[in-house]
Amino acid sequence: MPETILSICNLTKNYGRIRAVNDLSLDVNKGEVYGILGPNGSGKTTTLSMILDVVNPTSGTFTWFGQPPSHHQRKRIGSILEQPLFYPYLSPLQNLKVLSLIKEVPDTPSEELLKMVGLYERRRSKFSTFSYGMRQRMALAASLLSNPDVLILDEPTNGLDPQGIAEVRDLIRMTASRGVTIILASHLLDEVQKTCTHVCVLDKGKRLFAGSVQEVLQETVLVEIAAHDMATLQHALVGSPMIRSMELKQDLLLVNLAENISGSDLNAALYRQGIVLSHLVQRKKTLENYFLELLKSSE
Amino acid sequence: MIRLIRIELKKILPYRAFWLLAGFYALSLTFTLIVSQVIINKILLEAGKSAPIPLLKISLYQFPRVWNNLTYMAGFLTLFLAIIVIFFVCNEFSNKTLRQNIINGLSRKEFILSKLYFILIFSLAATLLIFLIGLILGLIHSNDVDIGEIFSSRLQFILGYFIEVFTYLVFAFFIAFLLKKAGLAVITLLFYTMIEQIIIWWKIPSEYVKFFPMKAFGRLVHFPRIPLPEINGQSIRFQDYVSILDSAIALLYAGIFVLLIYLLIRKRDL
Structure with missing residues (x-):
């Protein structure tokens, strides 16, 4: 029996009269690279926001690591969401320091991580001076600071140049090979096909399919x-x-x-x-x- | 607690705009204190020319009355501190870092607590600043300095000032948290102060005035102590102590606003 990392049960979110997520259930097991696939506005980001506790579900539940959700679990989760969000007036090192205090992990790998994503030279510049690609790289470094058990990515290659896209894919592969569970939301089929082992297809907040990518392709x-x-x-x-x-x-x-x-x-x-x-x-x-x-x- | 304080300090200490605003506050405070003394003496000097008896130059800043006068006058500038708090809180919304903090593993309650710790430290710093200015001005303006006069019971005005600042800043925190936008929050704070004042003038019997939030936050040190001679045989009723009831009302309001913030953050999608 594989260890269940994330289990979502009948999750629903209404924004006024719009049902962004509709009775969604799915399970993500340890070691999977789980793609949430759907066109724009299909409820991917809302789903991720709910499992990260920044959006309150209208109904339904979810568990992380078999436990009801709490902020301690989120410390074990690294995330790269649509927009990289950092303190614009702080440098990468200062931002990572704040992050390390929130996650209660040492910030010693900071410099190493910044070297890895190619931001070491800019480690003391303000985040506000960074280009979009640099911000994405910064988010990458931040997501790995705590050595997470789960990595959540929302449209991770959005707005990146081809080299950046290849780097993100490498990173996903590398991270997955270390046994880290990855949950990836994307509207890019090609991306999901190339990187994911499992996929859930969403449309208008409803689950159309969930299963392994291989299964789909055989079918x-x-x-x-x-x-x-x-x-x-x-x-x-x-x-x-x-x-x-x-x-x-x-x-x-x-x-x-x-x-x-x-x-x-x-x-x-x-x-x-x-x-x-x-x-x-x-x-x-x-x-x-x-x-x-x-x-x-x-x- | 230490962790949350460290998070807040890491967020704000490298922030240049914070130091600019805080420095501006310290400067305008010092300026106001010195200028008001000069102006009062100018007026007395003019008045003295036509008065039958010569009026003496007065000093607002002799021990021990310096504590009362200083904290009274500093009360007019607390708005600056509120604006700093509003900007700092609203930044977390406009940069969406509140959302990111929660995603990273801060609980909503911890976020509120960390901001309250910041407000506490900020109020302490503002109080310390007043204390130091009072000490310096007092030493300059008093001829014979007696330790007992410096640390007299009038020092309770410093404590009153601290409660005043802290509770007012909690209110500013609430407004900022409710509205999320700094400009809107500052305008609302000013507008609310005016509205409350108008309502009080219009309808409220004086014994109930102290129960209004802005009055509650401002009443702790609400009257200066000027060494004026008796007027028509009636001496002015100076404020001799900080009222415990007033302090309790202010702190109660602060508690209510913290509770409202907590309810807001629990319900809200970030």
């Missing part, structure tokens, strides 16, 4: 097909139980196959109906296909 098979008479082909597939959906793209038909159906199954079935395919290619499985699929079906 969806996307094929592109073509025949001489595209209209007949399309007509033959309408309402077919073999497919989940299809989409005409120029002279190709993109077909999302139903569970346990392979490309050859589809081909055989069409052949029986007298349709000969002139083109059949299995597309590389991506989370994106699945994700768009999910969003479409939830509408």
Whole structure:
């Protein structure tokens, strides 16, 4: 039985009449890199804000490390949220000092961390003089100061240059390899696919899916097909139980196959109906296909 | 407690704007104290020219009355200290560092406590400043200095001043916490003071006036002690001591505002 780090149970948040998070439940186990995926406004940040106790849930509960939430647990959590927030008139060293006092850890690794994120030269400049990328790096250093058991990242690569993005990904991989549990919210599918082991898909505050990334990728098979008479082909597939959906793209038909159906199954079935395919290619499985699929079906 | 105080000190000591404002306060305080003495003597000198009997130059700052007069006059400048507190608290909102502090592992209660410790230390520092200024002015203006006169029972005005400043700053903390925006908070503080004054003038019998917050915070040292001769045989009723009831009312208000802040931070999404 894996150790549960975070367990969310029926969490709901209303902002006036808007339901930002709707009856969300999920479990994050130790060592997972857990992606919370969803378009803008799907409730990712609100969810993270609730589990970090800066937003009060309308209803529902959550536990950290199997315990009801308290500020002591948050000391074990490192976080990089949408905007890096520090005292603008303090230097990185002074900011890390405040942080270390809050987290009740020594601030001795400060200089080392600043070297790691490339801010050592600026360790005595005011935070307000930093560029956006530097602020993100500062947040990175801060999140690692307490040697956390859990790292929470909200859109961690937002606004970073390609080099910065690669560095953040390296950091996530490196941190995960040390056994740190990572929770990552993103609207970038590619990012989640590349870094996460597990994923939860949110839309309008509702959970559409939760499971391992591998599972998702195994589940969806996307094929592109073509025949001489595209209209007949399309007509033959309408309402077919073999497919989940299809989409005409120029002279190709993109077909999302139903569970346990392979490309050859589809081909055989069409052949029986007298349709000969002139083109059949299995597309590389991506989370994106699945994700768009999910969003479409939830509408 | 030590940890929370250290957090606050790390936040504020390197903050240049804080030192600028605090320095400005200390300067204007010293200036006000010296100038008011000069002006009063000027007026007395003018009046003395036409008076049948010559009026003596007076000193506001002889021991032991210096404690009473000094704390009375410093009371007019407490607003400066309130503005510093408002800026410091509202910064935590505008920089969203309050939110970050909580995320990092400070509890909401600890945040309130840390700010209260700051206000406590800040009030102590302001009181110490007054005490030192009083000591210096007193030594300059008294001819024969007697230790008993320096540390007389009038020293209770210093304690009264401390309670006055502390409770007033707690009120400023509440306004800042409620409104989150420094400019708005300062304006509201001034506006509220005016409104309260108008209501008091308009309708309130004098025996109830002391129960209004701004009056409660300002009453502890509410009357200076001027060495004036008797006027028409009636001597002015000077304030001889800091009233325990007044102190209790001020502290009670401070307690209520702390409670309100606590309720606010518990309910609020940060």
